Amino acid sequence: MGGAAQRCRRGAACGAAERHGEWGTGGGFLEGPSGEAFVSGFVAPHCGSITAADEGREVELYGWVGRRRDHGGLIFIDLRDRWGAVQIVFNPTNAPQAHAVASDLRSEYVVRAKGVVGRRPAGSENPRMATGEVEVTASELEVISSAKTPPFQIDDDTDADEALRLKYRYLDLRRPRMQQMLEMRHRVVKAMHRYMDAHEFVEVETPMLLRGTPEGSRDFLVPSRLHPGSFFALPQSPQQLKQLLMVAGLGRYYQIARCLRDEDLRADRVVEITQLDVEMSFCTEEDVISLIEGLWVQVWKDVMGVDISTPLPRLDMQESLLRFGTDKPDLRYELEIADVSEQLRATGATVLRSALEQGGVVRCLAVPGGSNLSRRELDELALIAKGAGAKGLTWMPGPLDKFLTEGEVAAIRTAVRAQAGDLVLLVADRRRKAETVMGLLRREIARRRKLIREGEWKFVWIYPMYLFEEDDQGNLTYGHHPFTSPWPEDMHLLQDRPYQVRARAYDCVLNGVEIAGGSIRIHERALQERVFEILGLSREKIHAQFGHLLDAFEYGVPPHGGIASGIDRLMMAMSRTDNIRDVVAFPKTQSHQDLMLGAPSPVDQAQLDELHIAIKPVT
């Protein structure tokens, strides 16, 4: 037994599925620490790894019972583990006892089955199964653990409600697709570690309990027991710490970091994210960009065996907003947006002209072959536009026809390159709103008309970006974050035309998913203070919140920059799902609840007392 176990341990250490034939007789009794025998399935072969090469071999398998097909005489089951599933046959004449036990098997029972691997009788192979050429004819069967009927079918095409899947996540995660996701995620992170190490980056862990900042995203707070009334904040990102590591002279830092942001969720947002966090000294944006391009090459090669060709294309952020209506464009389909504000400056269509007169814009999009869109479909599109806050949506040919001159119609159709039979959607609104709405419509049209070329990997760098943006109230705020360096040649615009100042910031977008973003940082105290001031922060505030960083900048600071790649979103893009919860093992709902654990939950009064916290009743 010892011999078999040792061979297998070595096998386990050297990795996954490539070690057929390495295992011994499998399973069996080992001696435990207290001297009594116990069954170990750790050394047993995997259900999903049995192949025709194992023919004639006696194996002991451990797994979960999938479907049972009981013919009265013969009984078939699919025995499943993480590696896949294999068919086990129970024959009443050869092994009456095993057959009797098999008669009482139900879905999701955990069993141990012993038997001989054999080829299936000619004609009964199952080409849809990886192990479909073979089967195991059972001689022994033991039920290790019985199971209640699960609340939903454990298979890939289960259509159970997501809330139910989250409540029973441990069952949901039994589905082959979810197990493949977990394994793929592991391989992505492993490739990242390898790559960063090979480029002489050092992984440093940063604290989870930080100082809160009212800037940026809302903090998750942790009350301090020893300091009544004071709170720690959980990291939104290790941003300042990684910059300080550069001041410390580390040169190249990375971390697979957990970050928490207390914001409202979306299909592509979770509360707790994992990011590959990177910072490096004496670098330019070109260094960071080519480093990350190399990372994608390595990850795609390691995980999917796909070659990515670099350098990747780049797109100016303002151009992206104009042409695609978003700063994370999906370039797997064309559908470009056009601005027709100038062409309509004097139009007789009052809705359009008045929007322009109020400083807005008119943007449009051609729907290929869209003249056959039904009134109902158009109403649905209008509802999307309205839901996004647009004043309205119109189309051409459509309700505005009698107000538009022939020249205007022709100019619009030319601007969007509309073909005969195309419908043109028009939105007139404030610039930012028009962009958002057109971006949503563009995506919706692509989905409905199936214009997305699945299977393509469309990477693009959004670069340059801009240092400042206008917030909802029309106030100036930062585009990326307040530590981002302006372009040196745009310095003179800082005071008077801040919105035109380009930032040394870059986002990497894949198939419409933002998979990384970063910048070259400011490393001069004076410039950093100036940017804070332009952002409207008071001296006191700057000192209180960023004093440590500014102080550090007085002790010899290397120029530095970095990037962070959200692994959850990267996984989303790689596994082509548009639901981020599908790539997280234990995700929370849109309202931040863990339906399995029942978190968040009230706590004992004693715990609150210890933390000096009094609960204010909800009004």
Place this chain on the structure above:
RNA sequence: GGUCCCGUGGUGUAGCCUGGCCAAACACGCGGCCCUGUCAAGGCCGAGAACGCCGGUUCGAAUCCGGUCGGGACCGCCA
């Protein structure tokens, strides 16, 4: 902070717009019996939901109205 969609047996849906024919239909699953080559096994039989919750309108509500809870999508927000 806001807009929209959804909530019917264990699961997924139909019914809801146009209230009574719905103590509610279908499929899967579940239970029993039959069946020695199936793999979404098959055949026969069977059990299982007063329709998220509260209130209102009505002679009468799964169906209409209001509120509430839960899930989801989106705008804002997410440095």
